[in-house]
Amino acid sequence: MSEFSVQQRSNEFSDAVTAAFSGGDPELIDLNYRSMIRAALHSGEVYxxxxxxxxxxxVGIWFAPGQELWATEKQRALGFNDVIKASSPKTIEWLVGTYKPIMAEFVSKALSPRVKKDTWFANVIATDPAYQRRGLARALIEPVYQKALANNALLATCAVSDTNCTVFKKLGWEYKGRVDIPSPVSSDPFPIICLTRGS
Incomplete structure (x- = not known):
């Protein structure tokens, strides 16, 4: 796999979720995104x-029905283990003790068992701010949507801001629920908003 730089075009910590997962360490941002891309190149699809x-x-990072980000040791060995090793104890404690249990409960309530089983999941749909409002998000979604339609599957994602939620809704996605998660680096929680597209 050729290497490329994963760059944050806006303020690195304007995204509360990125700040939470990096524990406020800017060096972990690039490492985390690389691990996601590598895992998707191994077991998912990257557009x-x-x-x-x-x-x-x-960029769009997708996992087909039955696949999940970092679900296997092979995926985790492609960078996620390095992220964990470089993370602070506080960040790991938050990830294991706060984020994972809240998300597990939220997703089980927001999505039916059928949706969880028959879903193409978008872990990342991201556009450089200088190139937004040009149809790029739609272009990253549409090929996967056509695959889902052909196989009676759905699309699902979790938006991380009200603005992103609005964008997804304009692209035909349906709101399924919201949870606010405490941040390890801020007194303000951040939203996780579940959306789906399809029948």
């Missing part, structure tokens, strides 16, 4: 949009 010069300006 890129580029500009005229070939620079990557948007």
């Amino acid at each position: 890129f949009a580029t500009d005229a010069s070939g620079k990557i300006v948007a």
